Amino acid sequence: MKQAFHIFKKDVRYLRYEIAMTLLAATAFIFTGLRHAIMASNAIPNQGIAWSALLIFLPITWWFLISRVVQAESPTSRKQFWLTRPYEWKSLLGAKVLFIALFVNIPLLVADVVIIQAFGFSPVREIAGLVWTQVLFTLACVLPAAALSSIARGIGSLITAILLGALGLLAYLIFAPWLHTGSSWFELEWVREYYVLLVVGAAALTIILWQYSGRKTAASRALAVIAALAIWTGFSFLPWTTAFALQTQLSERRIDPSVIHIGLDLDRKWLGRVYSNVENQMVIDLPLQITGVPAGTELKANGLTAVLLAPDGQVGHCQDSPPAGIDSEAGVISLQATASNEFYAKVKDLPIRLRGTLFFTLFGNKQATDIPLEKRTVPVPGVGECAAGAHFFLCNSAFRDLSNLVSVRTFQISATRSRLPRRASYSPFPADLRIDPIDQFFAPQFGSVSAIVVETVRPLAYLRRDFEIDNVRLGDFEMQRLSKTSPK
Numbered sequence: 001m002k003q004a005f006h007i008f009k010k011d012v013r014y015l016r017y018e019i020a021m022t023l024l025a026a027t028a029f030i031f032t033g034l035r036h037a038i039m040a041s042n043a044i045p046n047q048g049i050a051w052s053a054l055l056i057f058l059p060i061t062w063w064f065l066i067s068r069v070v071q072a073e074s075p076t077s078r079k080q081f082w083l084t085r086p087y088e089w090k091s092l093l094g095a096k097v098l099f100i101a102l103f104v105n106i107p108l109l110v111a112d113v114v115i116i117q118a119f120g121f122s123p124v125r126e127i128a129g130l131v132w133t134q135v136l137f138t139l140a141c142v143l144p145a146a147a148l149s150s151i152a153r154g155i156g157s158l159i160t161a162i163l164l165g166a167l168g169l170l171a172y173l174i175f176a177p178w179l180h181t182g183s184s185w186f187e188l189e190w191v192r193e194y195y196v197l198l199v200v201g202a203a204a205l206t207i208i209l210w211q212y213s214g215r216k217t218a219a220s221r222a223l224a225v226i227a228a229l230a231i232w233t234g235f236s237f238l239p240w241t242t243a244f245a246l247q248t249q250l251s252e253r254r255i256d257p258s259v260i261h262i263g264l265d266l267d268r269k270w271l272g273r274v275y276s277n278v279e280n281q282m283v284i285d286l287p288l289q290i291t292g293v294p295a296g297t298e299l300k301a302n303g304l305t306a307v308l309l310a311p312d313g314q315v316g317h318c319q320d321s322p323p324a325g326i327d328s329e330a331g332v333i334s335l336q337a338t339a340s341n342e343f344y345a346k347v348k349d350l351p352i353r354l355r356g357t358l359f360f361t362l363f364g365n366k367q368a369t370d371i372p373l374e375k376r377t378v379p380v381p382g383v384g385e386c387a388a389g390a391h392f393f394l395c396n397s398a399f400r401d402l403s404n405l406v407s408v409r410t411f412q413i414s415a416t417r418s419r420l421p422r423r424a425s426y427s428p429f430p431a432d433l434r435i436d437p438i439d440q441f442f443a444p445q446f447g448s449v450s451a452i453v454v455e456t457v458r459p460l461a462y463l464r465r466d467f468e469i470d471n472v473r474l475g476d477f478e479m480q481r482l483s484k485t486s487p488k
Contacts, residue, residue, distance in 0.1 A: 003088060007095035011069050018068050019103050022061045026107035029054050030114050033438070037118035055435050062104050063145045069099050070149035075211035093212045100142060105134060112437045119438050120377045120385045121398045128430035129399035129437075136433045139197045143204035150211040151220045186323055187302060187361075190427035191243035195234050197433070203227035240303060240322050244359050244462065250428050251461040255294065255362060262358055262467035265289035271332060272477040274344075282344040284474065285327070286335045290358075297364040297460060301326045301333045306356035308339060308347065308474075316343040322359060348475035359464045361426075363457040371452040382456040384439075393452055397439045399431035426459065 012019065032051050073092060112130055113123045123130065185192060203223055210216040210223075265271070265287040272286045293299050303322025307315055316339050327334045335356065369380045371393070377385040384397035401424075425432065 001091075001094075003091040004094040004098065007073075007087070007092060008098050011072055011095065011099050014072060015065065015068055018065050022065045022103055023107060025054070025058055025061045026111055029058060030111045033111065033115035034118050036438075037115065051436075058435060059141060062141060065103060066100055066142065066145040067149040067152075067155060069096055070146050071152070071154065074153075075150045075215050076153055076217045089212045093208070096146070100146070104142060105138065108137060108435075109134060116398045116437050119396050119398070121396075126398050130431075132429055132431040133399055133434075133437070136197065136431060139201040140433055143201055143208070147204035147207040147220075147224070150208055151217055151224065185240055185243065187424055187426045188240065188243045188247060188323075190425050190429075190432075191246060192235050192238060193433060194427075195238065196231050199227055199230050199234070241305075241359075244302065244322075244464070247426055248462045248464070250426075251463075252458075253362075253460045255461045255463060257463040257465045259292045259294065260299075260358075260360075260463070260465045261291045262356075262465060263289050263291075263469055264472065265332075268332065269476075271334070273479045274348075274474050274477045275479045276341070277338070280341060281338040282341060282474075284335065284337045284339060284477075286354075286472075286477065288333045288335055288358075290333060294362065296366075297362045298457065299333075300361045300363060301328050301358060302361055302462075303359040304335055304356055306335060306337050306354060308343070309353040309355060310343075310347045311350055311352070314343070314346075316340070316347070326358075344474065348478065349473065351471040351473060354469040354472050355467075357464055357466050359462075361459050362461045362463065364460045365458045367456050369454045369456070371454060373450075373452070380454050380456065382458060383454065386454060388452045393443045395441045395454075399434075399437055401425060401432055401434075401439050426462070 028050075032054055036051065073087075109130065112133060116126055117123055203226075207220040207223055210220050266289070268287045268289075274282060274284050277283050290299060290301075304325040305322055306325060309315055325335065325337055327336050335354075367381050369378065369386070371378055371380075371386050371388040373388050373390055375387055375389050377387045377396070380386045380395065383395055386393070386395040388394065
């Protein structure tokens with residue numbers, strides 16, 4: 001312990017200017033957050049160039065400081081001074097951990113406490129979010145920075161490695177559409193994010209221990225490459241259905257999905273259509289009717305898989321996979337899929353069978369909260385702190401993105417309803433991976449508003465339901481050949 005503290009004091013003296021730069025950036029982060037909290041009370045949205053710049057500059061200062069303190073005694077070289085002294089590797093590693101915790105993790109924790117308190121949140125009540133933010137920050141930033149710094153020969157090599165990683169990510173984003181990967185999973189995106197964080201954290205921690213205990217640089221670099229390949233493979237090819245199966249284990253209630261019945265919505269048959277897109281495929285868009293939803297709950301469709309069965313037994317696999325196979329716009333749930341021109345031409349006038357699986361969430365426990373038009377914040381369950389005036393509506397959420405599972409009713413001459421324009425995350429954890437501790441929604445109200453009510457619901461069960469629909473004639477829904485994505 002004494003030796004670790006000795007090394008720590010040496011690092012503080014050696015890196016005093018870098019420490020000052022990092023703490024100055026953290027102070028600017030706190031000051032800007034406080035300014036936004038004051039502006040938010042006056043119904044000004046939480047945006048600004050300075051804030052956006054800090055969200056980029058802060059991670060850069062953290063990475064730079066971590067790389068400097070790690071490479072002060074580089075684990076890659078056999079000519080380092082510390083190797084000729086009676087330094088225990090555990091003491092050396094302990095000194096680096098103490099340094100990073102004191103000058104990187106704790107300033108972020110203090111900043112989060114000050115900022116959320118300025119926005120009206122109690123740090124005691126938000127302790128779970130504060131702690132989990134530190135866990136995510138360590139996995140996503142601290143451990144990777146320390147691991148890469150421990151296997152790089154110097155700052156130049158580290159920058160080169162980061163640039164190569166950035167180029168690889170850019171290439172992935174460019175070619176992902178052709179690989180049929182990289183599409184958003186919306187509510188289940190947290191599963192892929194945590195997969196990446198677990199791989200990164202495990203690999204980084206292993207590399208750090210290898211480097212300090214035995215300077216296994218070649219093996220550590222190989223592990224870094226393997227981890228990068230594992231991240232790319234898992235993020236690209238992990239099945240969405242597997243993620244949903246994991247989500248079902250987090251259901252609050254056990255509900256028998258057999259009570260749900262799925263068929264074509266004959267009353268809205270006119271909404272169905274089949275047309276050709278720019279890729280010369282047939283797009284199938286059919287309205288579904290879902291009945292048997294338990295009382296006191298509402299259904300949100302998350303994804304759908306489907307196949308078309310011709311009378312002669314030929315199978316037409318719809319080429320879209322969940323969650324792309326479903327659309328819930330305007331309260332109408334529709335099956336959306338694509339099929340080859342050849343298969344469609346063969347079966348369009350025949351009675352076919354549509355076999356599929358609907359993945360959905362049941363929400364309940366609705367709560368309504370009146371928001372007084374007094375510009376003071378009111379706690380809203382499942383959202384955070386909300387305020388309203390005659391011409392604006394504002395909500396703040398700590399550590400989590402605001403959910404689109406919230407309905408906002410505004411009363412003027414008549415009541416109107418809208419949803420917060422966000423995608424909800426089904427993550428069971430108390431914080432999302434983000435630097436800004438506050439997520440804010442601001443909406444101006446056009447015309448004088450007499451009252452605002454916020455309605456919230458909570459997910460109760462994540463379910464899947466297999467279904468079959470007989471005697472479907474796709475030709476009945478055919479439209480003039482056009483492209484849904486073509487300009488008007």
